[in-house]
Amino acid sequence: MIDWAISFTYLVLSYASVFILVAIGFSIAFGSLRFVNLAHGALYLIGAYLGLFVAFEMEVGGIAEAWSPIGLGWGFAAALLLVPVALFAIGIVMERLIAKPMYDRSMLDQLLVTFGILIVVQELIAILFGRRGYTYDRPGWASGAISVSGVTSLNRWRVYVIVLTVLTLLLLYAFYKFTDIGLAVRAGTEDDEMVELLGIRVGRAFMLIFAIGAAYAGLGGILAGPIFTVNPEIGITEVLIPALLVVIVGGVGSITGTVVAGLLFGFVFVSVDALLTGTWARIGIFTLAVVVLTIKPTGLFGPEEITT
């Protein structure tokens, strides 16, 4: 019984942490800035590939095959630290060049432009490095199994991902709740004109929060990417669709909603898979989304105001 309980809890948290990781950066931009950033998938993708090339020296396909092996070979730990930083910087550039001019445009315009960026990035990566998948050759401390009281074994890296997801969520919560910039973002989302009139440069706060969202996307890429193979299509298949689902079901603008929705999806996925099969588990997730949105169209924690 204990064995079963540990396994079940581990599986739910394991799946939920991946759902939350891929959704949180998207939730930040969508919720805080009212900006539909479908290029979030591209940021995750860049994070996953950048992690590979920082950590290892890779034999690649595509145009870059001529220069194989490519990479810095600085190790997995260096990649973990550098990728979010690099994506933060990319986020700043992206906010200034793409997001800022689009804040006042319709959601459809934002969607089309950012989806276009995702496709461009995906195809560029495919042309440069080929369409084949790559796996992270993680070091010993980041791979293998952990035995739990001799009862069952857990995937060591997935346990780390669960813990790191919790820590980064707490950081984000603290940022929104206890920092001036977090307060400025929350206020600016309500009424950016009033905030500007009060002398607060809300534009900078928005830039920072967008970059934080990008960093989270990159963090998702370097944490979740090593669990699976990395290929150009994961930006859409593994990130965008689950992220959209989690954020909308959780309630746009609510980080809490994103977390709760991620946990719910994890619970449903594991439960249905255990009772039926993996195909039904996917159906279960979408069924959950339909049920929630039918009962509460604004999602579990609603979109009307920023909450944490």
Next chain:
Amino acid sequence: MAGCAGDQEQPLGNYPIDGDTVGYGFNGPLSGILAADGEQQRDGFELAIDHLNNGGGLVDHIDDLSGDGVLDYEVEGYTGDTEGDENVATDTLERMIDRDEIMFFTGGISSSVEVASIPIAADNHVVHGAVFSHTGEITGTDCGPYTFRSAMSARTSAEALAEVLPELFGEDQEFFQIYLDYAYGQSNRDHMQALMEDEGWTQVGTSAIAYGETDHETQINDLASEEPDVLVFTSMGDAMASGLSQLADRGFEDLDVVVPLLSAFSMEPAGEAAEGVVGTANWHPSGGTDWSDDFTEAFEDEYGYTPGQAAMEVYDACLHYSAAVEENGSFHPEEVAETLETFEWEYAMGEMGYRECDHQATRPAYVVEGVDEETYEDTGIWLDLVEEIPGSETEYSCDEEPASNCEMPARED
């Protein structure tokens, strides 16, 4: 007109042929995750066209083939990129049939694409050389009057593995199956269960994973609770690579793993994780007949890399179709199909021959094992040959599944 024979021949599909060239089509994945094998297939196709028109390679060994075209027609090759998607595949195929007036097509990796091609071949009276795709349906429930599969079926692979696995891993083993939850995975699951249990092994459990899903954590959990000796893992591509990596992360790196069909697009992303994995392939360069070396040499001279099963199968399909046409004396599709139904040949892969009941070739299977990256870098091949199982030991009767599920439609005008 060159190639016409008999007053009885009525126009059918793209027959009779206009002009002095005959079209052969290649319809396979040149982009997407299956491209590693698809590109090799295309190279095999183009080499076959070249040899059929100009001599060289195995054409020089085959009495029926002149090396100066087929029935005095120059062969023109047409290429379509299916992207591994059945909707795209049917579009490209229909374009080749309508615009390029092909008489024959081959290529493809995905079972769903191959199955989608069967009715198109039947409706348009175009001979379809099905290669690689493993699912039983192609020569089972979905068998077609113009579709001939020279590649192994899931049953063929399972028969070969049943011969070898007890020797490799021991008698009385307990095995668990993780499989893709659609026709391909279910075919392999059923055949492996039946045949391995006949060999005295015990299946202790199964766990399905959705097609396209790469997170195997719940399936590995199911496996962990059963503690099997061997895992039969019916998967492919990035999903297989993810699964093997996730197995190692749960402490199962020493578990004996069998993947019924192994190929480049699966082995590449898996890398070191696939070392020691046992499975089957349609051909291996170090196996087959003496002609294997001739093919390998011709291919390497042309393309600069060692061919695998993907290239060989398509090359072989083009050649044996052409030989059947020469034997028939005409490209008339219905007559060529009738000729193929009892056609036998022995090129590089060994003795092969089609059956009228399901159009499945009885043929050898190559049991192979994954190698480490260092060996791959030395040899250019991801797989080592373990044993070659002749057709006499891999064949199954027309009364057994999947053949028994085939109700072969008539070739209608």
